[in-house]
Amino acid sequence: xxxxxxxxxxxxFYTPWRLKRKDVENTIFKIFSKASLDAFREVTTGKEVTxxxxxxxxxxxxxxIDLLDRQxxxxxEAMWEEVSSLNSGALIRWVDLxxxxxxxxxxxxxxRKIIGTFEGIGQVFSIYTDEYLQRKRxxxxxxxxKYDDELMDRLLVAERDVRLQFKDVPLSFEYIxxxxxxxxxxxxxxxxxxxxxxxxxxxxxSFTTSTT
Amino acid sequence: MASLQAHLRQARHNESLARQLLAxxxxxxWIITVIFYATIHYVEAAFFQNPEIVHTETSITxxxxxxxxxxxxxxxxxxxxxxxxxxxxxxYQQSRIARYLCFPVERRFLEEPVQEYFNDDDVEGxxxxxxxxxxxxxxx
Numbered sequence: 001x002x003x004x005x006x007x008x009x010x011x012x013f014y015t016p017w018r019l020k021r022k023d024v025e026n027t028i029f030k031i032f033s034k035a036s037l038d039a040f041r042e043v044t045t046g047k048e049v050t051x052x053x054x055x056x057x058x059x060x061x062x063x064x065i066d067l068l069d070r071q072x073x074x075x076x077e078a079m080w081e082e083v084s085s086l087n088s089g090a091l092i093r094w095v096d097l098x099x100x101x102x103x104x105x106x107x108x109x110x111x112r113k114i115i116g117t118f119e120g121i122g123q124v125f126s127i128y129t130d131e132y133l134q135r136k137r138x139x140x141x142x143x144x145x146k147y148d149d150e151l152m153d154r155l156l157v158a159e160r161d162v163r164l165q166f167k168d169v170p171l172s173f174e175y176i177x178x179x180x181x182x183x184x185x186x187x188x189x190x191x192x193x194x195x196x197x198x199x200x201x202x203x204x205x206s207f208t209t210s211t212t
Numbered sequence: 213m214a215s216l217q218a219h220l221r222q223a224r225h226n227e228s229l230a231r232q233l234l235a236x237x238x239x240x241x242w243i244i245t246v247i248f249y250a251t252i253h254y255v256e257a258a259f260f261q262n263p264e265i266v267h268t269e270t271s272i273t274x275x276x277x278x279x280x281x282x283x284x285x286x287x288x289x290x291x292x293x294x295x296x297x298x299x300x301x302x303x304y305q306q307s308r309i310a311r312y313l314c315f316p317v318e319r320r321f322l323e324e325p326v327q328e329y330f331n332d333d334d335v336e337g338x339x340x341x342x343x344x345x346x347x348x349x350x351x352x
Contacts, residue, residue: 134277147306147330149337156298163289170277170286175305177329 107136110166114138115195117158123151125178126196130188135170139191145178216260220352223253227347230339240327240335241310247338248307251300251346255284258350262291296349299342306330306338 111129118124118140128139144151152175159173214222227250233243259265265287272283281304288297309329 133279133282134275135282146328147334149334152302152305153298156301157294159301160289160294160297167289170282172278172282172285 111194121154127194128191130191135172137172139174141176143178216257219253219257223250226250237332240330243335244307244310247343248303251303254346295345299345303342
């Protein structure tokens, strides 16, 4: 895997990796994919490895890798829906925790779900969170300047879904239309930005501001 | 603490006022507010019939997260249909904007009156669709 990682295309224009939304997701699955493992197996049967390992030993390792591969793919398949809905920030955070072997906090799990759910609604511009009256509150800023009933329906369906998924956690939601000037800037120090949609449509994630 | 009948009478009383105000649509802010208060009484009447709740005021535990509104929201989520959840929360959210003209997180205020934010169809929809959904779904 290290060998694969070191052959990156240096002529490519630099893009902050945290902004490569889909790329990050694809990369993870590329790393764990069958093709990569097959490539590795091919290398291990080559001269470099068989100088040190007998053919039986290589075959033994190969079987072990197959078993691990199957286990990994089963795990990932079960999580596919969840993982595929992640935005870049949330995904990076998930990978970070996974590689460190840490359990993500329930707070982050909720935020990840909120981001995954609400970023799919085009009029949602940014999402903040704080604690208000002992409830974890989400402030969803939207781009409409006048009341939009259809939008409110979509927001409330999403809200109910999230609340049903985290029944044990007291959550509350507020929807703030474009009646304030800057949608992306709330200066209240007690609220934390967890997601915003940039003008170019690329989202920025929660990892820079998350305290979990 | 009100009885079932008292809640229903108050709900219908508020609904009747909302209907009268809708005739001119001059006071959209009050129409939305009155519709929401009719909704609360229909919801409380439904709670009264649920032995697990009966009264919000007596069932709520001290320091319940979000107070009465938080408790009502949780009970609606737990015991009632998606339609009731949807209509109740829509009216709750919009009545807050109509009443306070502000967003508490930044203490910023609307720069134009609420009459400009909602159009006539929005307000009629709150009455014809959302309040009716609450009433019918709760069998009142």
